[in-house]
Amino acid sequence: MLAARLGLALFVVAWIFDLLGLRSYVPVWLPFLVALGLELQLFVGASRSAPPEPGGGHRLPQSIDYERYGYADLDDEEEADEDEDDDVPQPRRALRRLLAGVAIAGALAAVVWLAGNRGWDGLDEETRAEATARFSEEASRIVGRPVEIRCDEAGEFVGAVQHADGVAAVGGRLAYLTPEICHDLYRLAFRDDVTFSRTARAIAVLAHEAWHLRGERNEGVTECYALQSGVELGTRLGLDEDTARRMMRQQLAENQLRGRGSVEYLVPEECRDGGALDLDPGSSRFP
Template sequence: MLDRGRVQLLVRLTALGFVIAWLFSDALRAWVPFWVPFVVLLGTEAEFVLRARNEPRRPPQRRHVPGPEDADLGFGELVEDEEGFRFVPPPPRPEPPRWRRAAWAAGAVAAAGLFVVAARSDRASTWQALPAAERAQLVERFASEASIIARRPVTLRCDEGYAFTGAGSDTLGIAFPDAGITYLATSVCRDLRELVVRGRAGERQGEALVVLAHEAIHLGGERREAVTECLALQAAVPLGVRLGLSEARARDLAHHEYEERLAERSAIRAAYALPLTCRAGGALDRSPGDGTFP
């Protein structure tokens, strides 16, 4: 049987450690909602409390003070003096130190504080946290860029209602060429915003550029996923430049995405696997002879 106190302490420390890691990790914030470890912690606490209350109460037992017959068991001792042997009882059990209650209270305050910080950080990093006017302006900008790639006027929406992306789906974007509209996951819109507003240019921004270009190429009429993916990798470079990146940095991000797709072996994304002609000088190279790809 495991000691319940140790298990409870281990769960608490694990949950708090996870929250601290979540605060400093973009990858964790992208894949794990901040409230998950808190729900686990709350459920564990509730389970311990309910189980303790449901356990049958033991009948009260009368406690006997240790006597001379217990001296050989370590409860007190027999001391010999002039009057013979006498029993010296053990010292009273010390009361629990006051700092222990203070430590539990401090832990609860720290957990509550981390919850507030995590909630604010999570809220600040989402697309929906942006002011409506800023979101509308960014959507208009993204739609303009998609229209340039598609070579036709198109409509773009950040899928705030999770009608086609997110919330249990790994779809980052979807296009409806006949209707001339595409929906992007809110995480993609947020990453693009970080590029446009803050100049952030990491791997997430590189992926977001390819996703936007991919759906725009679909809107331009290309239906084949593998071909679209290859063309999107190339279109992501000038797209990144128009959104504020240097050409060298935009090309580095696109090349990283290119290498990631070449190394991918997912059966689910088999339709997106780059064809052999997706290379420098290949049939899908839109600028053959320039010595760069994508």
């Protein structure tokens, strides 16, 4: 069990620093689910293998219990004195171990939450205003008229519930991005700090919402246009063209892999060099 808890802690560290591009491959809740599963399995196993208590299984504490274990103060004493383990009945030990495991997982989840939120929210107001102005300017170039990009700090419009990185009214003038996407864009544009797949995703999302604002409703078509616009967008935000192109090709490849699961977002067949959705049919590069 120690190994599982240690593994979870290592994962959290790796996730926070995004080692090996972990964030784009492993959903953050998955290791927590696995760890909790292991804790539960251990708990159930320990409870079943426990020898029957004298006088039957789940009885209420009787006076002897109070004397032997100091029932009322059990929590405090158990934390303080590990040597008493042998005196504590097996099911209680298993339960205690389960609660400890859940508490550890909860603490680690809090760390992840704080680290995940710190990024964009950790920036001062002036910097955020400057960054969103820049994102708006870039989106406006794609739309062809002034539009506004906001970073949804309150989590009101985008986030875990919708499982979307952004939202925009089709043909409108306002789009929201998640703080995570905003932070990745900020890192690129203001810090020259790039994490290949995350930066690629952030560029693709900004371009995607911009194409919705421009009036495109179909998700697949929007993504196809976005990945093409993303090359210039990425270059303008500070990438060299070759990197920007590789990023958008990676996003396109990922879209085709993911598309098997969600057809709505899959780019259409015509999203290829020389296809009907090729924004630059004269060029032989795509995106």
